[in-house]
Amino acid sequence: MFNFTPLLGAQSSSQASQSLIELDGGVKILIDVGWDEGFEVEKLRSLERHVPSLSIVLLTHATASHLAAFAHCCKHFPLFTKVPIYATTPVISLGLTLLQDVYSSTPLASTIIPSSSLSEASYSYSLTSADGSVDVLLQPPTSEEIASYFSLVHPLKYSQPHQPLPSPFSPPLNGLTITAYNAGHTLGGTIWHLQHGMESIVYAVGWNQIRENVFSGAAWLGSGGGGAEVIEQLRKPTALICSTRGAERNPLAGGRKKRDDLLLEMIRTAVSKGGTVLIPTDTSARVLELAYLLEHAWRRAAADRNSDNPLKSTKLYLASRHVGTTMTFARSMLEWMDETVARELEVESTTAANRQHRRTESKQNPSRDSDAAGRATGPFDFQYLRLLERRKQIDKITSTKAPRVILASDSSLEWGFSKDVLLRIAADHSNLIILTEDFDLARNTNGIEGLGCTLWRWYQEKRDGVAMETGSDGQTLEQVHTGGRKLESKDAERILLQGKELLVYQQYLATQRRLHSSLQTANGTSLETSADALDDASSTSSSSSDESDPEKQGKALNTSATVAHFNRNKAGLSKETLGVNILLRQPGVYDYDVRGKKGREQMFPFVTKRRRGDDFGEFIRPEDYLRAEERDLIDGLDIRDEGLGKHTKLGQKRKWEDSGLQSDLGRRGFDATDKRRRQGLNPSNGRLANGTNGDLGVTGHEGLDEDELSDYEPEPDESPVGPSKIIYKTTSVQANFKIAYVDFSGLHDQRSLSMLIPLIQPRKLVLIGGTPSETFSLANDLLQRFNPHSQDGNDKFLNDVYTPMNGQTINASVDTNAWTVKLSEALVRRFHWQNVRGLGIVTLMGQLVAATLEEQSPTEAASMKRLKLLKRDAEEAKLDEMAVASDKAPKLTPLLDVLPPNLAAATRSVAQPLHVGDLRLADLRRILQAAGHTAEFRGEGTLLIDGLVAVRKSATGKVEVEGGGLDFPDLPTRNLEGSFYAVKRRIYEGLAVITGG
Numbered sequence: 001m002f003n004f005t006p007l008l009g010a011q012s013s014s015q016a017s018q019s020l021i022e023l024d025g026g027v028k029i030l031i032d033v034g035w036d037e038g039f040e041v042e043k044l045r046s047l048e049r050h051v052p053s054l055s056i057v058l059l060t061h062a063t064a065s066h067l068a069a070f071a072h073c074c075k076h077f078p079l080f081t082k083v084p085i086y087a088t089t090p091v092i093s094l095g096l097t098l099l100q101d102v103y104s105s106t107p108l109a110s111t112i113i114p115s116s117s118l119s120e121a122s123y124s125y126s127l128t129s130a131d132g133s134v135d136v137l138l139q140p141p142t143s144e145e146i147a148s149y150f151s152l153v154h155p156l157k158y159s160q161p162h163q164p165l166p167s168p169f170s171p172p173l174n175g176l177t178i179t180a181y182n183a184g185h186t187l188g189g190t191i192w193h194l195q196h197g198m199e200s201i202v203y204a205v206g207w208n209q210i211r212e213n214v215f216s217g218a219a220w221l222g223s224g225g226g227g228a229e230v231i232e233q234l235r236k237p238t239a240l241i242c243s244t245r246g247a248e249r250n251p252l253a254g255g256r257k258k259r260d261d262l263l264l265e266m267i268r269t270a271v272s273k274g275g276t277v278l279i280p281t282d283t284s285a286r287v288l289e290l291a292y293l294l295e296h297a298w299r300r301a302a303a304d305r306n307s308d309n310p311l312k313s314t315k316l317y318l319a320s321r322h323v324g325t326t327m328t329f330a331r332s333m334l335e336w337m338d339e340t341v342a343r344e345l346e347v348e349s350t351t352a353a354n355r356q357h358r359r360t361e362s363k364q365n366p367s368r369d370s371d372a373a374g375r376a377t378g379p380f381d382f383q384y385l386r387l388l389e390r391r392k393q394i395d396k397i398t399s400t401k402a403p404r405v406i407l408a409s410d411s412s413l414e415w416g417f418s419k420d421v422l423l424r425i426a427a428d429h430s431n432l433i434i435l436t437e438d439f440d441l442a443r444n445t446n447g448i449e450g451l452g453c454t455l456w457r458w459y460q461e462k463r464d465g466v467a468m469e470t471g472s473d474g475q476t477l478e479q480v481h482t483g484g485r486k487l488e489s490k491d492a493e494r495i496l497l498q499g500k501e502l503l504v505y506q507q508y509l510a511t512q513r514r515l516h517s518s519l520q521t522a523n524g525t526s527l528e529t530s531a532d533a534l535d536d537a538s539s540t541s542s543s544s545s546d547e548s549d550p551e552k553q554g555k556a557l558n559t560s561a562t563v564a565h566f567n568r569n570k571a572g573l574s575k576e577t578l579g580v581n582i583l584l585r586q587p588g589v590y591d592y593d594v595r596g597k598k599g600r601e602q603m604f605p606f607v608t609k610r611r612r613g614d615d616f617g618e619f620i621r622p623e624d625y626l627r628a629e630e631r632d633l634i635d636g637l638d639i640r641d642e643g644l645g646k647h648t649k650l651g652q653k654r655k656w657e658d659s660g661l662q663s664d665l666g667r668r669g670f671d672a673t674d675k676r677r678r679q680g681l682n683p684s685n686g687r688l689a690n691g692t693n694g695d696l697g698v699t700g701h702e703g704l705d706e707d708e709l710s711d712y713e714p715e716p717d718e719s720p721v722g723p724s725k726i727i728y729k730t731t732s733v734q735a736n737f738k739i740a741y742v743d744f745s746g747l748h749d750q751r752s753l754s755m756l757i758p759l760i761q762p763r764k765l766v767l768i769g770g771t772p773s774e775t776f777s778l779a780n781d782l783l784q785r786f787n788p789h790s791q792d793g794n795d796k797f798l799n800d801v802y803t804p805m806n807g808q809t810i811n812a813s814v815d816t817n818a819w820t821v822k823l824s825e826a827l828v829r830r831f832h833w834q835n836v837r838g839l840g841i842v843t844l845m846g847q848l849v850a851a852t853l854e855e856q857s858p859t860e861a862a863s864m865k866r867l868k869l870l871k872r873d874a875e876e877a878k879l880d881e882m883a884v885a886s887d888k889a890p891k892l893t894p895l896l897d898v899l900p901p902n903l904a905a906a907t908r909s910v911a912q913p914l915h916v917g918d919l920r921l922a923d924l925r926r927i928l929q930a931a932g933h934t935a936e937f938r939g940e941g942t943l944l945i946d947g948l949v950a951v952r953k954s955a956t957g958k959v960e961v962e963g964g965g966l967d968f969p970d971l972p973t974r975n976l977e978g979s980f981y982a983v984k985r986r987i988y989e990g991l992a993v994i995t996g997g
Helices: 040-054 070-076 090-107 116-120 143-150 253-270 287-303 325-329 339-349 351-363 370-373 391-398 417-425 453-459 500-522 536-548 559-568 575-585 628-632 664-668 670-679 750-760 770-786 858-871 875-884 899-912 921-930 973-990
Strands: 002-008 016-021 029-032 056-058 085-088 153-156 175-183 190-196 199-204 240-241 277-283 315-319 385-388 406-409 430-437 467-471 476-481 485-496 724-735 738-741 764-768 800-802 834-836 837-839 847-852 892-897 914-916 934-939 944-947 947-952 958-963 992-994
Touching: 002 040, 002 240, 016 040, 016 190, 029 040, 029 190, 040 070, 070 090, 070 143, 085 090, 090 143, 090 153, 090 325, 116 500, 190 339, 240 750, 253 277, 253 287, 253 406, 253 430, 253 476, 277 287, 277 417, 287 315, 287 406, 315 417, 325 385, 339 467, 370 958, 385 391, 391 417, 417 485, 430 453, 453 485, 453 738, 575 770, 750 770, 764 770, 770 800, 800 992, 921 934, 921 944, 921 947, 921 992, 947 973, 958 973
Parallel strands: 029 056, 056 085, 085 153, 199 240, 240 764, 277 406, 277 430, 315 385, 315 406, 430 738, 764 800
Antiparallel strands: 002 016, 016 029, 175 190, 190 199, 467 476, 476 738, 485 724, 834 837, 847 892, 914 992, 934 944, 944 947, 947 958
16 A cells, blocks of 8 residues: 655645655655745644654755754654654755754744634633734744754665664554665755555655766666666656656756856856846755855866956855855765765875975965965865855945855745845846746745745846846846836844733643643653553554554644643543552542452552563663763753653743743843853854854854954844744835846756656656646646557556645555466476575466366366265265255366466467576676686676677676677687687576476
């Protein structure tokens, strides 16, 4: 069974991606926890209902559309941290910096508490209409909490199958195997292959087949991407889940080089007029491609001393709150990038002598370029790209007019430094905004069109004219005028709660803590310590049956029902339900009447904790063996109690900043150490617990000029601490800049989808991750053009194409038919078994007849009847036949029997020989060398024997043997004639040659 449910991203203008896969046995897999720039908590309701029944979680890309809601789920969904999470190492590291940047850049990421939840929680207070419109925020996770959440993710490597462990409340996974393959598009981006029983599922959302400067292409055609066929592991899956974004976009003529040149020409035309170029990008994914391209363009311009390239006098910046940490991670993960990046590092390490010579020349003729050329220049050791992590630095560089290029997050222009830079440079006619991705005009934030959508609409309308610039190579560059339009920006600001708003929030917070406590009591962690826990087998089966019931999934997370339940009964359970356990569950109860009770109700409850383990023994918790001083090194996290959500347990004290009772004096009373702790830093060394730089990154002002740092001061933490609400301010500026577009999204296009899906040959195709127009366009194109895989009547791929909507469940199970066939004893006696790598293989050909379960074959039944007639009298035989005829006819079953002689001769000429087995060229080389032949590898996948015979093995497993000519006088004819047949004989010995004859 394979059921698929897209929670977000199907037939939608939103790029957020959340998908749920359900397999046999109640196994549920959540792939991605994406969010859009609106950060609406209502879009996570479907995900929240499925959390208590999840088995594992898989993360695909380190982008906001794939994991922006990860920290929110860990902090506010009690059981989410209990579910095993898997991702590649770059997704873990870059996802950490992404979420730290998101939560430090916009208060909307904290999410607004729905007004209905506040009304239910504030039953003791009456809200007026004015109070009811207040947008109260949840408490955002700190930098330490975000780091601890990502420390829970299990790292994986490409092409290595892994059998994950299920969550504590999940049924057994029954041999589920997950394998990550390179998806391109982002660093560590993943195409997931899931193998469960007969289901072979490939999940490919957001991939790019084209090789780029930093990212290698997707692994469909192999690691190099130059093969002609899809690799065997990803070919012919029972179901392919593929994204459709870009299905209506045609590729740019000229490929990657044309794209890079177009971007650089756009920059040159703007900076040559003294303008500022803003390139909105993301925080930790596509920014690596842009930063690498621009840095190396500046290096080439500086090395060319004879040209008057305008890039020489142009400053290059990269602005993001945690960009220093992002680049530190990037320098440590070069092996995940394209091979050209790693090769560049090797070349740099071999030219140390040349660098020393350049340093000597720079002392004689000092200049900025020669000094830069003398330093180490790794792929991400920037010489010209300056990193900015503070708003004051942004204000400083944009306060004067000068040619500059600014890369800033985020690409949506809804949060981050890109929004600030846009508003500051909007009034100048010489400035240019280069959009690197397209926007759906239906994509908006809380019903309001965002800045990115507004600029994209202006670019498509071209209402105020187009400036046709000419590049250095003569190509025409299109830049759209904005014509002094009014550009409105809606900014969110966080302020503290006061008065009745604070009381309502406190009541909501107390209710949520009681709710979380009840959820933990209702789930497996508390069931282990309950007095009425059953033994291992019975408790496991009962919990599995309860959680597999679709009517009970997510029932504990129904906030309204649980809150009403607590309002009626603070203890949560009645005395009848608790029974003798009331002595443990309710405080102040010491007596229990056991008269008339039976079984366990007659004894005082005994609390025992069930030990967990697997086939290899009990699980070992390393944290149980830490010394006291080692536990103190954990920054505020007691891993013995698992740290996460510790303040939510029943009986725990609340944190001072969560209570909302601190006064202005109390907040001002925090010393510098507390401030550094709130900023996510260790007071001792200024680094996060995971070893990465915190808000005050060490590379935040790396490479800046002295005049730019003359009045630089660390920026204080402006966000208030404690319960807060959000207010909006609208800013209007006059837009005189020009808009250009260069596609740097790095996603598949119409050509890639139309070519690769027929090569993959999926049995069933599920299309998600695109607009309705893109989804139906690709579905119709595939059904009309590529359904018949071949014209010779062979099997067809793409039996079904599904285009589900958000929340719609489809059944895409593999189409299988199973029959039970019995073999007659006469046929079994004719088997000739062949041994191939420890496996017995046999070919058979017989006649299918109908027989009962009791009889073996018609011939055997006749012989048994003759023996029976000899032993019995004729009358007894007649009585037996009459009794059998009077009984009900037995159930028939297919029986494979020996072919009659007249059919055996006809089928023997039709049967074709078949070779079974997997021949390894390394094994063949060893066997031939032992037999006295010379065998060596020449090239990739080619074995040369005696210099005359070449053996090749294709990606599909086909073995080709080619013999050489007779032009070698040094070799005797005996050896020449024997090499070819000796190789073929050794190959046949390693395979099982079977035929239907």
